[in-house]
Amino acid sequence: MKSRKTLADVAAAAGVSKMTASRALRGDKDVSQANIERVKQAAREIGYYGNQFASSLSSKHTDLIGVVVPSLSNIVFPQVMSGVTNALKGTLLQPVFGVTDYDPETEYETLRNMLSWRPAGLIVTGIDQPPETRQLLKDAGVPIVQIMDIDGHPVDACVGFSHSEAGHDIAVALFETGLRRFGYVGRNLDKDLRAAKRKQGFQSALREHGLAFAGIIDGSDLPVDVTALSAVDCGRRLTADLLKRQPDLDCIYFSNDDLAFGGLCHCIAEGIDVPGDVALAGFNGLGLIEGFPGKIATSRTARKQIGEQAARTILETLEHSAAEMEKLHIMKPEISLGELAVTNDKPD
Amino acid sequence: MKSRKTLADVAAAAGVSKMTASRALRGDKDVSQANIERVKQAAREIGYYGNQFASSLSSKHTDLIGVVVPSLSNIVFPQVMSGVTNALKGTLLQPVFGVTDYDPETEYETLRNMLSWRPAGLIVTGIDQPPETRQLLKDAGVPIVQIMDIDGHPVDACVGFSHSEAGHDIAVALFETGLRRFGYVGRNLDKDLRAAKRKQGFQSALREHGLAFAGIIDGSDLPVDVTALSAVDCGRRLTADLLKRQPDLDCIYFSNDDLAFGGLCHCIAEGIDVPGDVALAGFNGLGLIEGFPGKIATSRTARKQIGEQAARTILETLEHSAAEMEKLHIMKPEISLGELAVTNDKPD
DNA sequence: ACCGGTACCGATACCGGTATTGATACCAGT
């Protein structure tokens, strides 16, 4: 393979200096129209495309925005990534994604790696990074935006909402429709801190009314390895299990919509009326629950918008460079009770 | 914020030369144990993390594998990305993702951009790139793996399966269970070439039996803007529409599982027996159809494995550097007929 | 004819690492 074309090749082909070629290609000023054409033509002819390493090394500047998410399996995060991509479209900036698998160690390594790329900004999922990771972010010297959670102390900017509040709020809303015997279904709560916060928020709301979960399943107490199942399938099984143990529940709160949807599948298969016999509540407002409109109560989170806002926050911080920006963007989820809302006279 | 730490700082702190520091940090040989410790210690103390630009520029070598997918909204592609990430874990290589939104122009730009990063390899979704893009890939001088489709001429290596064959095969399988009046529901076929290939494969199988689709809906003939809907919701509406126009269908083929699941939701809501009154067939074998086991026939594609195999192919090509590698990996989807299989083999 | 201003261009010095080469010290073998 012949060696790659460099700027010097372009310059030679165009009969100008490297510097002029560089300026012409970047649309910098101080180049005559004639030379611009000549250089661009030459570049096209020899099939030249720049070398970001050399460019970024020399200019001490990149167009990269690092985006760190915990998972790709949960559709929520690709949607956030979509939002970021969206908001960055048309700007000079470009997202680079990293996945942590909900593992703090991997997260730390991923961030270190990203920083070695000297990104212009960083978007990180979650707010509860371990101290060492926080320090890394603090010292990074670039705009940092933490997303999806605001229950805690952000390193810098923050876009998201309170999960404990979200859990609390939907518990209250459900309670007000007259429901009293609540069950809970979740999994991976040890890893998914935000799901755990929702559960805890839900519980605290129950406590305020002198209630508690009448039944809890989080997957750890089951013989099957629920982590191997798809989320929907897992929800189906855990719901079956919970209802067998506690047939008198009138509402089940799931750690997310996928599980809740699995629960709905179980109920439909078993002829259990939803929400008549038992109400189901999930979290996120995913597209899949629209298959059975109104059956599942949920908190609709604005994933895409959070991604977009995070990206916009970075952009603004970069432009105004000032520290005087809006540091906190709360994008509170909207509660949707579905059929529960109409079965009760209560105003929403 | 003081200027970033460089290798020179580390070297100074450790009392050695830049070169020794470099070798020590990279685990290169020719460094005494004492100095290795000293340098690593110094690096940790002053919070040093390398500069990939300088490193890659100097060594003419990167650890990047570019991965280009058309979309993040379709869970299938994040799963492929997961597979790639997985297979690369433990190696020195690292994936970088790009999204094209099914737009050839964006794809070309994304690839150009990736190439300016001199990646060690490239994984590209699809096989039908326009000539200019193909040329770009050919001249890239790095291992290229095209994935998800083998109906065409790969630039180099290829991991996936034939979509037209997949459509053909499931049509045959459905036909053999006795189904005769087929309908089709899809959307975005102009963009999603692979879905179009499946439809065409399905049609050709029907033709072989003297049949044709008795009804086709692809969303373009509907008043509502189906692109704005979630896939499941869209499937629900299009199915409703199709069945209103053609109530006598005994099977509907959907362009994917999301739409098919929407169809199932419609049927359940309307009390239509599946697969008794009408059978439904989708594509992919997504987790969500496990919510109603056996209700939807599908072709289970090995997304994650395709991602893994693609990554492995790159790794091997890089190692053996030889051109004599297995260039084609066919990962044929497995047909799952669900309840249809039972009603055919042994009637209850 | 002289001067200041503007448009354009190129030589030079890096950016922060790594490959390469050469130097030094020390040791075993003869």
Place this chain on the structure above:
DNA sequence: ACTGGTATCAATACCGGTATCGGTACCGGT
């Protein structure tokens, strides 16, 4: 004592761009 080999380190020359700054040419004004 001398030679060759090994282990360890440092100096130097880049990698392929870009920032900087100092020219040159040409213009209008006086």
